[in-house]
Structure formats: C-alpha cells, structure tokens
Amino acid sequence: MPFADGLADFRSDTVTRPTAAMRRAMAEAEVGDDVYAEDPTVNRLEEEAAELLGKDAAVFVPSGSMGNQLGIWVQTRPGDEVICVEDAHIRNYELGAGAIVSSVQFRTIAAVGGAMAEQDIRRAASGSSYHLPRLGLLAWENSHLGSGGRVVPLPAMQAGKAIADEFGLGVHLDGARLFNTVAASGIAPAEWGATVTTVQFCFSKGLGAPVGSILCGPADLIDEARWRRKVLGGGMRQVGVLAAPARIALAERDRLAEDHALAASLAAGLADRFPGAVDVDTVETNIVLVDEAELPFGAGVMVPALAAEGILLGDLRPGVLRFVTHRDVDADDVRRVFAVLDGLGNG
Template identity: 40%
Template sequence: MIDLRSDTVTKPSGEMLEAMMTAEVGDDVFGEDPTVMILENKIAKYFGKEAALFCPSGTMTNQIAVRINTQPQDELLCDRTSHIYNYEGGGAAYNSMVSIKLMHGDLGRFTANDVLENINPDDIHYARTSMVSIENTVNKGGGSVFPLDTIKEIAKVAVDNKLKMHLDGARVFNALVKSGENPLHHGKCFHTMSVCFSKGLGAPVGSALLGSKEAIARARRVRKVFGGGMRQAGYLAAACIYALENNVARLKDDHRRANQLANMFEDKMYVENIVSAGTNIVIVSITKDKSVKQLLEEWKKKGLLAVPFGPNDIRLVTHLNFTDDMLQKTTEILA
C-alpha cells in the first residue's frame, strides 16, 4: 500500500532504531534524561534560541505557546487556514481562554499590513491583541512557504505593538530546505517556535518548543499541567536527534516527488485545481460531479491512500518512506 495520507506515517529506519536502543536515559520530569537534554540544547542552538522543551506533539507545543504568550480575554492573530485554529480542538479557547481573529492571506501567508489592520484598539469593548501565529509551511496552503522578508516585516509590527510572535513550524525544515534560508535568521523573528520531528524528518514522536530561558521555564510548568511530562523520554529524543542530523537535507527528494505527483493530475478531467507550493504537499480540487469519498475508495482498492481535505479537496503528502518506485506505481494507479 502506498500511503500518502501524511508525512506522519513514516516508520523508523534501522539506523534510527539503533540510536533509540542505545540511548542513555533518565527521568526527564526530574530533569535527568541526558539524551533529552542533548536534543533540547541542539534544537535550540539550531535556531539560535536560548532553550527548548521536548514535548509529545506539535499541538502541545503550540498550545503551551498560546498559554505562556497570552492572558485570558486576549486575542491571537493567525490565518484562517492555520493548524492552530482548524485542527487543535479549540485548544486556545479551552486551555488559555483566548479568542482568535482570522486573517485571509495568500495560501495561508498574510502580510505585516494584514497584522497591523487587525490589531484591536485599546478599548474595553475589544479583546486585547497579544499574539501573532505564523504557520510555515502552510498545510492547507499546499505546503506554501512564508518568505523570510515577510516574516521580518511582521515581526517588526509585532515588536512595535508589543505582540508576541509564535511559529507553528510543523514543517519548518521543509520551508528552510525549499528557501535555502538560515534557520538562525528565522529564530530571531519569534518569541516562541514549535518545531516537529515526526513529520518530514521521520521520527516516531516528538516536537520541541523553543524560546528564551524564562519562556521555557514557564512552558515546563504548563507542560506538566497538560500532562506532557515524560519519564525515560531519551529513547524518543534519540530518534529526533538522528532525524535532525540525517534527514533534513533529503527533504529535497520529497519536494521533487511532490512536484512530479502534482504534474500527474494536470491532464485528469476530474481535477479542477492543483495547489502545490514546491514542498511536500499536493492538494487536488476535483469537479463537483465527482465524489471525493468514491475517488479515495477507488484509489485504495488500487493500493493508494490519501485523505479528504474539504468538500472537493484531496491531500497527498510525500515523505521519506515514499520512493521513486512508489512514485512510478502511483502514476499507473492514477492512469
């Protein structure tokens, strides 16, 4: 079965499993897991931040960021396509008692002017705008990449208006490989950053929240309250270290295959639109006379898995377990 439902479906390689099996571990809640500490120091340094906190998921790191960057009755700004708004179970309202104002960007990418126009006035009738969240790459934008210059402009508006900047970087490594930009330059733009190891990098579990020492100290308290404290988590951290050291540069292969995958749909009569921004996500919009459910069932019978992504949309995501041979097989299935 060719599984293109997500880049989270990958399995650890033999080398990654070996790194996990030989990891030195301790109790991370007591701050005694050496491998977790190595990972946290390594990923913080990668983006030029002071500290990091290892967590089970990107949803948790995003939700911790909302909690430490806002106060109840505040409002955060993000695009209407954002994961933090669409796919985290209303967590911002439930966990942090904040509201969300949505912007309407280009494939999820908004501008500094969009932010400026959506900051609420200092008036008791309005929620206090306190945080901006950027997703890079944008999942619902077909893996679209936020340009660094745009991020810098938004960061300046944030600083000028005393707003906290957060990055939902579930696929930030895809963005960096695509753009060739320096991760240190991205790190300078954000108060907090969530980065994921279990998507394009292929680790089985794990995300990290990055920020100042003070922010991460507060985040560690929130992680405990959220039930995210892990014990001998070094086995998982070892997989993330291996992924960070070995699986970043190869993301260009996922991007190449996604581009070829997108091209396969260009001559299909049932396809109305294709969104693929050059990273590892392809979104196919089909004509209204065609059923998404039926099409996915037909593909599944032939050995191809994808996911519905809206009333008329299907998402396919390339990853490190999707090979060139599978790409060729996909061509045959779609034909």
C-alpha cells in the first residue's frame, strides 16, 4: 500500500508506517512492567522469536544496533577482535559502538555478497597468537546490506560455525533483514539460527513494525544481555504496545516475497533502460543498487528528477544509488519511476 500523501519512498524499508491492524493491536495490547518481566505481550513475542530461531531465549530491544551491540558485548572481552566483512553494518554504521560499548576492534575480511570464504575465516582464526589481539567473535550479516541485500549462502555460515567451534569462538548474526533471507532462500529461520550463537533481527525494517528488534540466543547470554540492556538505558516498561505490532509483523513475514518480486521488476526495468547500471543477478531480496556512472544522463540528475515527482531514493555510497522495496510501495510506484526516467531518457 503506498502512502496516502502520494509519496513513493524507496529510501529504505525502515520508512514503513504501522498498518491499521498494528495500530489496533497497539491500542489493545495487554501490558505490564517489562523490567519486572511482567509484560505478557513482550513475553509472548520473546518466546515466539526464540522458538522460530531455535534458541533458548530472546530479549526485545529498541533497535537493531542495540541488539547487535549486546550480542557483541556478551560474547567478548575488552581488546578482543571481531571478525566480519569489510562493509559490515556493525563496523561501519553503528558509529564506533563496538569500541565504545565492548572495547573491541574489528578484523575485516574482503568478501563478495557478504559471504566470507572458509579459508579466510580459518586464516584469521588460526593466526591468533600470544603476540596478537585475542579473537572473540565471528560476525555475519544476512541479508547483506552493503552488497544490495544479497543472501549469504547457508553453507558459508555452516562452515563458519564449524571453524568457530574448533577455535572456541562465538558467532553473532546481524539479521536486521534475516526474514528477507528466509523468504528468498526458502530455508527456515531455525536453520540459519543453528549456524550462530546469537542472532539479532529487526521488526522495524521490511517486516514493517514501527519499532524494535530482538536478540535471540542461549539462556545465559540472553540473561546477561537483559541486564546489560538496562545498563544502556534500554529497560522499557509497558512496552507491550510496541511488541504487539512486532508480533503482527512477524506473523505476516511471508509477504516479504512480494517486496522481492517488486524489486526484481524494478531492477529488470532499470537494466533494460540503462544497460550496465543494474546487475539484476545480484538483486536477491528487496534492494536494487544503481551505478550512477552508467546512467546516460550523468550523476546527480536522477535523484532530483524523481524527487520532483514525489519519489525518494537513497544512496548506499557515493556513486551508488539504492531503491529499497517494502510494504508501502507498490507496482504503481515502480511505473511512476519508469515514467520519470523515460522522460529523462528522451529529453
């Protein structure tokens, strides 16, 4: 459903607005004081999430960043290194939180589509010695934002888990968009969950809830994360009003396949018009990247032209534009994009 004000907002899947059913659920939510673990709606959400991911327990948190940072914090000691891809969200887009909160540093691995190669992980893990920082954690991101929402294949993560077990490392998954990965791969959440120790996923991205993320994992680590969430000021009270729409978002997760189909049609239409600007083979979920250098009308033309017609898009990095599909854009919005671009192409 597009926005009532006619805006077609492709900047991110974080821009979705709560549906009528979510708003009703918020109004009617049964609540209690969640710091006392007495909010029944939060408790239900945590149980559902943990079960879905095949984990003992889960803790509801205000944001994906807090879920990730708690996952890191409970599994590392100050000075540890966290192995991750070069453009991992936890390293690049969480404002240095790994250093501030957990006093860790990141050891990055170059990877295509967020999939670190087995031999590179092994090299990083086995290179550890008395003269080097201690390794604390292996971290994945799936789907992988930096490559346009690509799915890190399950066997890559299974191989990572085997190496981590061998070297006594924990494994964390930044699954901000894990359910996009689930929808695209057809592989059940618990299978992904089995490849990691802790997993964070967001209700407030493609799933469409207004707020919230959750960290799932073993009972002792989640107990510790609950305590540290309070340290960070993230202990929330009658937060069932936010857990209620999150439960709806989770129950409706299968609709993410529609976002993927829309992204595929957008990518195909862009690739037809501007060969070389979009690699359709890499559009696996809800993100379409556009190489501005390959556009016939030059950089800096497309964004304002679309904005003038109420169509917003974002940029992933300089020179790379991004369209993200979600429940509040539809096929009409994609047609509007093509109409504006066809006008530019002719003009």
